[in-house]
Amino acid sequence: MDKHALNEALEKLADNPARSASELARSCLRMVAETALHAPAEDLETLQTLLAAQAHQMIEAHPSSAPLGYFLKRWTNRVAELSQDGLEEARCKAAEYALVLVHESSSAVRAVASRAREIIGEGRVVITHGLSSTVMEIFHQLKESRVRAIVTESRPSLSGHQLAAQLSAWAIPTTLITDAQIGLFVRRADFALVGAEALLGDGSVVNSVGTYLLGVAARDQDVPFYACCESYKWRPADSEEFALPALDEAQLNSPQLPHVTPVNIGFDITPARLVTGWITEHGIPRSFLDVSARRR
């Protein structure tokens, strides 16, 4: 692919405002591809330093996002190996490899969705929490299968509104609830499905805050709870080592009061013992199930 063709490819992959972990990774890959093509650099080494710095900055800005780290590290390693190439050729190769990874990510998401579709079957009710491009793709693949959705608004990002809009465009009957209504509605669902920002060593699920409440309510009411995500979201950390980043409190529009501290943590961890199964592009990994079974 030459520079012009790459530019066109990048324009087609327009940035989606959705910010699920996988979307974020793909969108950052598109950005580094753009930088590879256009960044001011007189020689290859300067370009490589600059690209490595940008990738590093992106990873640091989203420490909880497993796919972002996974893909950008693979990309940076490949870029570092481009020492035999001329500057222009290296620019194209770096950008092209980023787009290959975008494709790899999208394919993995579609593969996860297609396994989930088999498990769910026809005419079922699915409840979800948070915005996951994997869960969105599952609904996409189920839209002809009389699926119905229960979607939480997911305060404070209100990403549930975005998901509801997409489901509405696919004519999927959707019930939109506040996060606090999870307990009332989980019993009306055949399956609880969530995506993941990351999977921890034992299969615990890092996802939008409130996912743990869906997990614990689903267990209490005997509704199967599946984490649906690409296998590269797994990271060997323990729950205790995993820092949950606090987001901007201003998002909450809380009143300013002298003795009151508003807190806005964006993620929580659902322990593996609450997860019925992990649906990945390779199937359901036995190791998580074993860990989970031992822990119950």
Next chain:
Amino acid sequence: MDKHALNEALEKLADNPARSASELARSCLRMVAETALHAPAEDLETLQTLLAAQAHQMIEAHPSSAPLGYFLKRWTNRVAELSQDGLEEARCKAAEYALVLVHESSSAVRAVASRAREIIGEGRVVITHGLSSTVMEIFHQLKESRVRAIVTESRPSLSGHQLAAQLSAWAIPTTLITDAQIGLFVRRADFALVGAEALLGDGSVVNSVGTYLLGVAARDQDVPFYACCESYKWRPADSEEFALPALDEAQLNSPQLPHVTPVNIGFDITPARLVTGWITEHGIPRSFLDVSARRR
């Protein structure tokens, strides 16, 4: 008390914007007292009919609120017995009895709070959800005991903001969280305390939607969960018979989408098996504990 003195008493008991179940009952009692004194009626029978109709209307408008039904029915029965009195005397007696019931309700709330204070002790962290004048009174009584609070915003009413403002006025250090963060914060609390709109036959707790999520998360993380409420909130209905009223969806500011139905149910039911204890003005009733123990 003559009509003038009653008027003054009513003015002092200014309506509080808070709308916990007990507050609502007291505020309706003040309203019927006002009507008793001032409603246009030429004879006692007309007055009685009018007052019974107003009380009935109030009960119908808030079917889930146990204290409202309890107090207004007691009041209506007393008003119906006033047949031996002249019109003016009956007006005063009806208004006075309503204020006696307001006092009875406030005393019961204070008695519950004082039992809760003994259980909680010094320097503890208490998490709560929803607006309860009983829980507010507990914090009031604990404010010199180095209590700290974790308060949910309680979407969509945002009644948690009101509670936080009151706690701030009492200089109680308070963490204000979204409902979805309940699972993250419950482990930081020594006690989870909630009020109740009503207690059902087996001790299940009807309260602001999301209370069940606090109950199930508290059980999962071994935090004691207490329902704090006046004994007259008990009603013999089963969970299955109890209809949870849907509130106005417009409150949610959800997007208008063709296949999407926003739902706004204001209450949920926390099953008795998740309740560590019920704190009432008479202590902790054995019967609920027994039922609860049998169910586990």
